[in-house]
Every structure is written in C-alpha cells, then in structure tokens.
Amino acid sequence: MNILILLAACAGLLALRFVPKMNILGWLVGWWAATFVFLRWGINPPLPTSIQGMFLAILTLSLLAYISANSAHFRFALDRAVAFATEKKYTVALLVTLILLPCLVALRVYFDVTEGPAPPLSSRTIHPPPPVSIEVAGRTIDLVNDDNPYRALETEDPAAFAEHVANGRRVYYENCVYCHGDDMAGDGLFAHGYDPIPANFQDATTIAMLQEGYIFWRIAKGGPGLPSESTPWLSAMPAWENFLTEEEMWDVTLFLYDFTGHRPRAREDHGGGGDGH
Amino acid sequence: MMNALKICVFTVLVAAFYSYVSQMVPQKVTYPPEETELGADMTTEELVVAGEEIASGKGTCLTCHTVSGDTGGRFPDLANIGLVAADRKEGFSDVEYLAESLYDPNEYIVEGFLPGMTPISDPPIDLNDQEILAVIAYLQSLGGVATVTLDTELRWQSEENSAAAAASQASAAAGPSAENLSGEELFAMYACGTCHSVTEPTPLLGPSLYNAGNDFSTAELYEAIMDPDAVVAEEFTAGLMSAQLNATGFYDKISSGQLKTLVDYLAMQKGGS
Amino acid sequence: MKWLARRLPAGSLLFLMLAGMTLVAFWAPDAWAQDAAGPVEYRSFPVVGSRVVVWVIAQLHLMFGAFVLAVPMFALTIEFIGFRNGDKRYDDLAHEFTRLLSVSFSFTASLGALLTFFLFILYPRLMEYLVSIFDWTFMLYACVFFLEAVFLYSYYYGWGKMPKWLHLLLGLGLNMVGIAIIFIADSWLTFMNSPNGIDAEGNLLSTWDAINNFTWMPINIHRLIANICFGGSIAAAYGAYKFLGAKTDEERAHYDWMGYMGNFIAIAALLPLPFAGYWLGREIYAFSQSLGIALMGGTFSWLFIIQAVLIGNLFLAANYYLWLSMERIHGAERYRKFTKWLLASITVCFIVWATPHSLVATVEEARAMGGSHHPILNVLGVMSAKNTAVNVLILTTYLSFLFYRRANKEATVSWAKTGNIVQFGILAAVVGVVIFLGVYGYFVEASVRIGLSIPQVGLVLFAMISITIIDVFMFRNARILGPIEWGKIPNRAQYALFFIAITFAWTMGLMGYVRSGIRQHWHVYGVMRDTSEHAFTPTLGYAANVVSVTVLIFFAFIAVVFFLSSLSGKKQLEAEGGASP
C-alpha cells in the first residue's frame, strides 16, 4: 500500500469540496478518478489489471446507481447532458469532445498495436479437486476417507509422533527446501525459476485450508499428477512417490503442519443424514 | 406493445451481460482422468504410458520390484532394465528377455536373487498379451528405448489368448469349472507360492506354510486369507498380502467352495511333524 | 360442473396426458432393455446433444416448479393477513398471485414429464440404477403430485366460493403437499451428489439412508428459501409489467404496490439465503473434501465469482429500488443523505465478495506480486472476508428497509432519542464484531474459522430482530408526515424489478449447474461413472451461455403465462362487473 498515493487521492477529493458550484456529476467523476488513481498506483505490489478492471466496473455500476436513485440528480444529469449536446454556448466544447474522444480511443489503439502482443496468459486452477483415490506403490489410498495414519499418534504416543515429525524434517530439508524455502514461505533457492512459484506453506490459505490427504496427494503425484483442469502442467512439483516411501511422505506432511503451526483441515463430523457411508 | 418490446430487449441485454461476465473468467474444460485402455492403434509411446500404469496398478510389479536405482531390494531393481535387458541373456534380444521373464519368470534368475515371481500371464495377475506388451514397452523405456508395438509377436503368446475379448470370455467360461480344482491347483492358480512356500521351511516374502496345519487352526487360516492384516507374523510387512490379493482380484474370484478347498489343503501341510 | 368443464382443457388435461407419459416412461426401460442386444448406457440427442437437452429442460422445470411452489406460500400468507385485518386489498393481491399459478402449473407438469421422458430415454443406465435405489418414492411422488393438482386447482377456483377458513386450510394443504414434492425430488438429486445408504459396490442398503443423505436437508432448506425469493421476484416482475402498461392512476397504484410486495418478499427471503448456502457448502465439504474443493477451490471457484457478481447486483438493485420507492413517500427526504453511505458499504462489500482467490495475471504481474497470490487481495479472497462482506451487505440492505419503513413517520414516544441511540449502538456493535470476527478468522485454523460464521450470522440476526422490535414500539402512534403515494415512482424502478427477476432466474440456473457440475465425471459421485461423451466439465462461458438461453426460454414462457393470466383476469373482471383492483 502506497500511503502517499492514498493521501493524494483523499486530498484530491477533499479539494473538490472547496470547488465553487460543484455539482453531482463533478463528484462522481472525482470519486471515479480518485479510485482509479488509488487502484492503479496506490497499491504495492500493483493489482493485476484484470482485477483493477473488475473493481472499476463495480464502482461504475454503483455510481450510476447513485445518480439515478435520486430523481433530482437524475434529472439534473440528464438535463446537463441534453444541454451540452444541444445548446449553443456549448457548441465549441461539444465539438472539442467529439474530436478529442475518438482521438483518445485511436491513441489507445495505437499503443495496443505498437506495444506488440503479450505472451499468452495461462491461468490455472490453484487448488484442483483431488481424485477419490490414488495408487501409491501398488496400494490404493482413499483420499475421501483415509487420514494421515500417523496423525493419531499425536495424542496416543507423543514420542513416536515426534519421531515421525523429525523424520519429516529430514525429508523436507533433504528434498523440498530448494523450492519451498527454509522457512516454507515458497521462496527457496530455485523458486524464482519456476512458474507457478512454489507454494507458500506459511500462508494461511494453503495447507491450513486442506486436509492431509490432499497434501499427500500433491506430494505423491506432483505436477504430472494434476487433473486436466490444472493444465498447463508447468508445476515443477516432482512426483515424490518415485523418491520417497509412503511413510516418508506422510511424515513430511506432519512436519509441514508442525513447522508452520497450522492445523490440517479436520474431517468434519456430519450432523444430519445417516452414517452409512 | 412498446413496453413489451422494451422489456424483451432489457431481458436479453441482462442475460447477455451475465454471459459476457462469464466469458471474462478463465475458461477451462476439465476432462475425466484417462483410463488405461489398450486401443488397437496405440503407438509405442502410448504403450509405455499404459505399461507404466499397469506395472504400478493391476500388474502389481512394484509390490516387489523397485524403480529407484537402489540395489538390495527383494527383487531386482528395474531402473535400468531397458539398458541391461539386451545383453542379460545370451541369444535373447531385450524384448525376448523381458517377455521370457514375464511369461516364464523362473527360467532365468538374476544373480543374487531367489526365484519367486509368478508368471504374470496367469491368474491371479492374469494380464493378457496386449497388456504384457505394454509392460514390455514400459520396461524398455526404463533406461532404453521402447520398440515394441501391439503387433509385435512373441513366441510365448498363446493362440486363444491373443484377443482381450477372447481372454475375458475364456476366463468367464473357466469360472465354474474352477470349482473342481484341488487345493494344490488352487494354491498354484492364485500364485500363493510366490510368497509362501509349502515345501520348504524357509520364508519367502511371507511366512512358510510348510507346517501350516500344525501352526494354525482352520479358523486362523481363514482369517489369515480373508483378513491378512489381522495378525501379521513378526519380520513380515503388514499390508503386503492384502494389497497383493486386492490388486489381483483374488477376493472377487475366489468362491466359498474354493476357499474351503484351499484352507483344507493348507491344514494338511504338516511338514514339521 | 360447468366451469370445471370449461377450464379443464387449459391445465388439467395437459397434466393428465403428461402424467400418462411419465408412467409410460417409467415402465419403458424394461421394454427397451429387452429388445436391445445388451443394456444401453446412453442414447444421443441430435444437434445439441443429450446433456444440454436434459440440462435445459431440468432447469426450466426447476424454475417453473420453484415458482409454483413458492407462490402458494406467500399467497397464503397474504391471504391470511387480509383475513385477519379485513383489508380487501390483500385478499385481491393473493388472488392475483394465484392467478399466475394455474398456467404455470401446467407448464411445470409438462416440463417435468418431458424431463422424465428424456432422462429415461437418454440415460437409461443411470435411471435404472436410481429406480433401483428409490423404487417406492417414485410412486409416492406421482401420488403427491396428483394431490398437488387437486389442491391447487381447488384452491384457485374455490377462491371466494367457500368459507374463508376452509379456503385457508386448502391453501395450507397445498403448501404441505408442495413441500413434500420438493423434498422427494431433492432426495434423488442429492443422492447423486452425496450418495448414502449403499455399499461399496453401489447396492442398496437402506432407501431411507439414501434419501436422508448428507446434502438432502441443506438442499431442501436452501431451495425452499430460494423458491420464495424467486417466486416473489417473478411476482414483482408481473407487477412491474402491469405497471408499465397501466392506463389509470388506480391501476398504477395497485401494481406499484404489488411490485413492492413481491420485491419485499423476495428480498426478505434473500437475506437468510447465503446462510443456507454456507450450510450446504459445509455439508458438501463434510461429505467429501474432493467435492468441497471442486466446489470452492477448483474450476468452480470462478463460478462463485460470477455468483458474487450476480448477488452483488441483486443487493444493489434491491437497495436501488427501495431508494427510488422512497420518492413516493413524503418525509423520506430526511433519509436521503444516508444513501451515499449505504451505497459505499454495498460497493465495498460487493468488491470484497467478488475478489477472486486465484487471479488472472500476466507473468510480469505475477512476478511483481511474488506469486500467484496478491498479498492484499489474498486477504479478501478467502472465506472469512467474504462471509463478513455478505453479513455487512445484509445489514446494509436491512438498514435501507428500516429507512423505508420509517420514511413518513416521526416517533412520538418520549424515549425516541434513546431508542435511536440504542438501535444505532446495536448496529454499530454488531458490524464491529462481525468485521472483527472476519479479520480474526484469517488467523485461526480452518475448523475454527468455519465455526466463526455461526456467531456472525447469529449477531446479524440478533441485530435485525432487536432493532425491528425497538422500531415497532418506537413508531407506535407515530406522527405521519404524509401519505404514501402509490404509483408515483419512476419507470426505472420497475426495470430494477425486472432486473432482479432476471438476475434471480440466472442465479438459479447457475447454481443448478454447479450443484450438478461438481460431480464432474460421475453420475452418482464415487459410485457410477459418467462414461458418455459428455463426461467432461465444460467451460464456464459455455455453461453461462446455456444458462442464458434457459433464462430467455423461461421468460418467454413466463410472458405467455402473464399473457394468459391477464386474459383470464380480464374475463374475471368483466364477470365481476369491472370491479377496480
């Protein structure tokens, strides 16, 4: 967030208050412009243009609603527009607008054409739904119902659990650290070379939102095991089933949660309905 | 009328607006995950992929073999099998060697390993010739270059086994008659001997059943077959047998009559006394 | 008997015919199964394909069904209000609402029959399986449906021709039967999403467990509320349509009022709808993480951005209508100055709700953001922020209502000032706590976060109820500043009503798609795979186009319904000697 820009936008709006004979149209333009400036330059790192566009569209809708939700405002705006288009004293201004607007549009087109096209955008689904079950080393793991087999040790046998976590720590720092980073913030040594960049486990919206089965699936099957909705498969996540044993993969899952202090999403008990499933 | 027209236009515009908004979000088609199906016109590359899937799934190869490059496993590691297959056995090309070790695995045993693999063309794994070709293609690709296609002919291939459909019909037809098999035949058919020996007291992958009749009650034998993980003898891996039996479809195939015959057969094994 | 004979062809005959078709369709698969060499899994439909046909027809059936089930609910309520306070206006309004019913009911039945027909023809294997699970409920459904027809027609045609208490009782029966219908039908489709009561191979263990599956009740409740919303908005659209075509001031006044009532019902029902939606989402997550992620995190996460745009528009339009409505009330000028703050709140909430979690960004933008997530948007993109936004949105809309309610009133009670302060205090405190919980939710683990939505909802409900109670007492014997001049409202407001109706219909279409779409390549999730050529999940743009077409077809049909109703209305007016509404 760039405080200076925010302050400048606010100051601009405040200044409008002191403009004599300020009318509703002026206010709307002022608000729109201030928001535009803030969204465009006031946020650091900058918002993607797609999001800027969406926010401005919502704002435009709101401002239109505002002006037409009051008949006096609406009539005023309409009158002004009609007056601008028809009355003699605005003829020069009207002509200037009629010339200037198409020129601006043409200029925009000029920039679009000369800037050259941008590389194709690839959008991919960040959290694709996991399959119902996966096969690891000939064993079927039911991702719907199976839990981390060692999670229960946390309460039953803390010493054994600590051993599993320690093993997970070893696995992590031997295998995962180059991409996911020493502090699991997704900023390892090689993170800058991959797109998408490695997941940030410290972020409350990654592993904290997911059950351990999901994490296990991502570890075991890696980028090549993503479903078709997550194409293109640029993910550099290896299919760890080729390197690690099942136990090691569960252990490293335990360690991820242990290190970041997150808790895996719990399997919820179902309130209504039968329990036959 | 004018009103009705205006409303019409308005409705269309609003619907179009929402359609437009929906075109603005990422457009992605999600296809169902692909099933391994062996089409008649599969290329060698597709065979490699299919074979990999069979090897880790239905074929249960990875229960015993590893593909990590580490030596010292139960069965030979397959990481470079495509490379070494060509000159492993004199007079055999790599395809021939691989085929032999799949159809007739105990014909050649890699030094340092015990015989124990079951022919994968037979029940319970029961791969048909096409699937075996896919597995060969996959094995060749490990360290080498896959060359086989579905048209590759091997001398191990059986006449009646050549078509997948025929194979499935044959097994369906064979179903009822299997009721009359003896316990020994069942033991062989379900490849129990891969992991359990009935002739020697030495354990293979699973405990020896040399003295099963004395060691276990009939009830224990039933349990050991139907729920292998209930009691696992020390030094043996839990889950291995159930995974193997599940993967080969043992529980789907065996009938209660066969089960009884098999248990009775095992209960007769009293080699220790 | 004469009136029955005259009107039977309009609705009932059609219905009987289609009921017959349903039965035929019901028994047909056996016949087909026998003549074909093996069991047929799928048949194809020319041009658009079987999936789109079933999709569109099911959606149309659903929309008409929703309308037919919802209108009796509020018709009965309005009739009851009219009965209690003796205001003829309410009774007429209720009657006018039911007038839309009879034709719609025929449409619903035809579409339902068509749907069954196509399902059995095009998806025989699936239907065979569903029949094997739900055998007797299909029969029950047919019976209940027949009962519905009996109740509906006697309720409508018996208007004013029987004692009022009996008529009200009939209306109650109609609603009961209607709810039974939707519950039975819901059990089938929720079973496909969250199968229950079966073993691993899909064999039936218990039909009751299959009915009472994870998502059955949430869907039931969600649909009931949504139906009222939808019915109200369509009724409001009817009022708007009549208003625009009205010739006299009296007509205008009447239809302005009707539009207002319809919209009031729709918005009042809209307020609890998000809560029901979250309950449903939670149950889906509880049933299976995969389904939950498909719903919220996968491709469909973008669908919920579209939904946010729809709902945001709905709230905006509803508030807009209220603000415009206040122009017909003397004394409302006093509240005009709050409009901009309400609007600001709505805009901010709208923006928060529509912020996607995974962004579309160029590689440069992604690099600048340091990943696929923006540090600021990331905070807005997750559930706790959106929950908060929805709650604040609901409170804002409630505030608009409150202003509308007291627009021409001035409290005369001695404690008016204190009352105002208390009301404001409650509101401010609740908003504050809701936002605090939203922010706090970001820092706690998922299970706690999900739990936080309950106090949020509770607080919002508490605020709305307590403020309303204070308001009612405060404005007892209030000084009236001026009359409400019904009919004095700009046409823009009527278009806002259309906008709300279309948006509702579109939202229903979209939600129908996502409910069935999250199963992806499964007919019955995890049990029966969809092996047809339509097993893939289409793009959202494609789905949106199908929804748009469905909505347009629906409104074309609705136009026919309006037209036919106005014909019969004319006749009735003539028959009753041209009584003014």
Add this chain to the structure above:
Amino acid sequence: MEGETVIRNVTDIAIRVAACRTRRAVRHFSRSGFLSCVLAACLGVAGLPLAAWAQPAPDLGSEEQREAGRSLYMDKCAQCHGDAGQGDGVAAPFMRPMPRDFTAGVYKVRTTPSGQLPTDDDLARVIRDGMPYTGMPPWPQLSDDEIRNLVYYLKTFNADFSGPYGVPDLAEIPDPPSFSEASAERGRAVYEENQCFDCHGMAGRGDGSSAPTLQEQWGNHIRPADLTKRWTFIGGATRQDIYRTFTTGLDGSPMPSYSITPIEDSWALVDYVYSLSQDDPDYATAATARYAADPVDPAQGRAAFGEGRGAYFPVVGQVIESGRSFMPGVDGVEVKARYNADEIAIMLAWHDMSAETTGENAPDMAVPPTEQVVRDTVASVWSDAVAVQFPQEMAPEGLPYFLFGDAGQPVDLWFADLASGAGRSYVGRGSGNLIAGETDPSVHATYEDGEWTAVFAMPRDERFAEGAFVPIAFSVWDGFNDERGNRRGITGWYYLYIEPSERPSPVMPMLRAGGLTLLALLSIVGLMRFRRRTSVSA
C-alpha cells in the same frame, strides 16, 4: 595510478589457500600481530595483557536470550548448520558453499579486519538479509530481538567470542564518494594491478585461470564471484558493500583482504566492479526473434544478432527427476533470435567459470542416483552442453511437460555438445524417453572471457510462423559440475516471439476505432437534438 598496493595478511592467493588449511595458526598469528600493532599505536603503551584488560567485555547476552536463541536455532537453522553448529545439518551435503561451521569462528561478511571475529551487527545482518544465491536465505520474518538472541546463541559455539578477542576492531569503511566513469576507468588498472583477474577473470565473469582450483578452508571447491552479476554478491551489492568485501576479505574463502592506497584507488576499484555489473537480473518472459533478410551465418556469433542485451532467463537446478542437480553451474541464460524465410537462428549466451571441451555429453545419459550430489573435480569427463526445446505441436490443451515433454505431447530438442561442437536433435517424450530426431541443427559455439555463446540454426517450420508465440525452454550442462543427462540446469517454459517481418500499420485499426467512437457520439448527440427539437416544437 601509481597507488601503493599491499595485500596485508597474505600476499599470494596460493599461500592464502594453503594458509586457510592451517587456519587457526593464521588467525592467531594475524590477530595477535595485527591487534598488538593497532593497540600499541592507539594507546601508546605496549603490552597485550593491558590491552585485553582495557577492552570492554564482550556482549554475550543473558541466559534467557541465549536459550531463546537456541530454540529458534533448533527450529530454523539446525537443518543446515547442524545441531552442534558444525555446519553438518541434514541439508548440508546438498549445498555449495557449505553451511557455516560456527564452531570455527570464521565468518565471511564482516566489518572487522581480516582474521577477526565479526561484530554482532555483522552476524545479524547476514541472518536478516541472507546470502544471495547460496543456501542461506534472508530471514526478514524474524524480529530484531529474535535475531539478536540467535546471534548470542551463535557466539556460544566458539569460545573466542567470550574471550579477549570477543570485541573485534572495526574496519574503517568510509562513506563512498559519488560514482564516476573516470574513476571506474581508472579502477580497471587497479583491477589488473592487483591481479583480480586471476580468479574473477578479465571480464569479471568469475572465470579466472585459477578459478577451477580455488578451495575454501574446508577443502571444497568454491567459485569466485561473477562480478557482472551484482545481485549474486553474497556480501551485498552496494558500493560500500563491495568496498568492505575487498578491504576485509571473505575469511575462510580464498578472497583475501586488500589494502589499496591511496583510497581513491580503492574507490576506483569499487567503481570498476560496479560498472561491470547490473544490479537487477531483469528476467524476461519472452525472447523476440527479429526478421532479417540476409542468410543466417552462425559463425558470426553474437554479432549476427544485433546490438543490445537479449532476453535473460533464470536457470535453476533440475531437482524434479532422478539425477537431481542441487547447485547448477549456470544461473541464467541470455537469448537472442532472428529468422528469415527459411531459417531460424537462436543464440544462447551464459557465463561459465571454465569451458569443458573434452569428454562428451548427451541429454539422455544416465546419472546414477547414488552419485554424490555435489562433486568437486577439476578434470571433468563431461563436456559443457546446451539445449533448446520446443513443443513438437502447438496443442490447444496446453504445453508439454517441461522436462523434455511427455508421452501425450512430445518436444523437439536441439542439443549441442560443446566438446565436438556438433548439433543433435532429439524428440523427447519425457526425460527417460529421448530418441534421435531427423534433422540436426547446425551449431556454432565459442567460449570467450567466461562466456559461452552458442548459435543454433535450423530450417524454419510452420511452428515459427510470423506473430506466433512459440513456447521455449532451455537446459544447460556445466561439465565442471559433472552435469549430464538429467543432472543439469533448466528453465521452465518461456516464449519466443516471432516478430512479424512487417509491422502491421496501426493506421487502419486507429481509424476504425476512432471512427466508430465518433459515430456513436454523433448518434447520441443527434438523438438528443432530435428529441429536443420535437419536444420544443410540440
């Protein structure tokens, strides 16, 4: 220019390397000798005991602070630096340079004279800012208190911190004068005079003649800094940082401390190093292939591709499939391209410490999984090599897997073994499945001043249509690092933009857009005027 040069504690790099082995002796020698000199000068009184007495006591923190530091250390640091601080954590074998052995008390980045211990602030700074392009990440998420506790704990590993040397002297690091081109120019002479090129190379690319033989004091090979990549400087990238680095040296590594007088010459050297480099890698997402009518002559090398820096892409280790490479020898590749009607040529340039032109290399060579993760050999059996890959077909459903494709979507691989200089082509369907392609690319590669430049030329097929964005990815093998097969440096997919030979004129689209806007405006105004007139007349 006639600046007097003294390499203070060691005069010869070779001696320095040898001295490092017997580090304690060197350190104590240098410390006692140097310290006493300074102190004697300062106090005017000789006598070491007095000096030690006169020194303020080292700040070792409280018991709680060290304990807090210890738990933080065990949580965040022990995996690399080891539970006992000996630099032998589980991740240590995968790192070059190796994680610091805290028990040795030898630190690279210091504001204290060579051979002395670092100050607390030095330690804190490295923890907070990390060392770029080594295994040491920055830890901005730790609070100042946490970092201070860590520092207190680190100091417990070596007894010297609590002894008489625990309070080191501060090296004088003056404020830098402003940068000037002239000074940078003079710095070049200073650079040569001090034989910096011996390690860092004539062009500063870290390719000096002794570079392959350098060892840090633990005996592992260590690469000299590539002075053209300022963002990789482990001690920081400001001019003050550069000054500090060469005046205090990097203890434990072959980088000695220099004392260059007059001080203007020191700053001249700083300015020269500064002028060699850019501070931001400025990674690109697409390279542009420009049209040039004349035939491509690969032998021209870089000159054939016009002026200016090409698109620069980050290269990282292949850690995804077996044969993982944890410390690739190359960290970035520059790409330029051009095409004409029949041919397309792509130039790749990257910095390499030494050219390995003996032995052989191929993308499908097997790497034993048990091979040591980082090997330090001077005589390599593997040559340097490079490869470019493109999807074989542009499929709408997306890109092939970026590690040599997948079974569904194969890639075309253009490979150059720089020992033979011959180009080969492969069709890749996954890194385990490469078969030889039909047409081999013609390749021309040169190595000069630490930079490889390889030009690939191939017939231009329909993939490279004008205006197309062709997905492109690169692999680089550094033979010195024993890289071959899957052990290599890789990039993800980027794009090669085939810039159309004729730029489309923007005039028509501009006219169209402008005209349409004008039309819309006019019709609105016209409608308003029309209605106004009718309403007035009515």
